[in-house]
Amino acid sequence: MQIILNGEVSPFPDAWAEEPLLFLLREHFGLTGTKYGCGAGFCGACTVILDGVPTRSCITPAADADGAEVRTIEGLAEGYRLHPVQAAWLELGVPQCGYCQSGQIMSAVALLETTPRPNAEDVESAMAGNLCRCGTYGRIRAAIARAAE
Numbered sequence: 001m002q003i004i005l006n007g008e009v010s011p012f013p014d015a016w017a018e019e020p021l022l023f024l025l026r027e028h029f030g031l032t033g034t035k036y037g038c039g040a041g042f043c044g045a046c047t048v049i050l051d052g053v054p055t056r057s058c059i060t061p062a063a064d065a066d067g068a069e070v071r072t073i074e075g076l077a078e079g080y081r082l083h084p085v086q087a088a089w090l091e092l093g094v095p096q097c098g099y100c101q102s103g104q105i106m107s108a109v110a111l112l113e114t115t116p117r118p119n120a121e122d123v124e125s126a127m128a129g130n131l132c133r134c135g136t137y138g139r140i141r142a143a144i145a146r147a148a149e
């Protein structure tokens with residue numbers, strides 16, 4: 001089995017097939033930017049982009065990603081140049097504890113790729129599944145607007 005992980009063909013052993021994609025990314029590939037929150041598909045901390053769609057990697061079996069393109073927070077920047085969404089996050093000081101933020105950013109990136117000029121409703125609907133215990137929602141919305149400029 002293999003995935004295209006942040007642009008690189010990345011084979012993985014069949015033993016991972018029934019494990020969550022989240023664990024494959026974190027434990028097999030060592031990409032720990034994607035976080036384990038609830039482990040049940042409710043919080044969005046584990047969001048990655050799977051063939052262009054924001055996806056809860058904690059409830060997605062690795063086998064379901066076989067042959068697919070998987071993008072994680074580690075794949076957004078180009079060298080030292082941050083992705084515009086990351087740059088907006090930094091400029092507006094979005095994170096508080098930071099734990100949920102890679103999932104928040106991946107959902108925002110997926111939104112802006114399909115809807116470059118989202119209205120408030122688009123943003124609410126795209127981000128509704130990403131929870132933040134610190135309550136950074138206002139800054140998240142502002143950063144999405146900044147990135148869309």
Ligand code: FES
Pocket residue numbers: 035036037038039040041042043044045046047056057058059
């Ligand atoms: Fe996957 Fe919460 S850890 S949705």
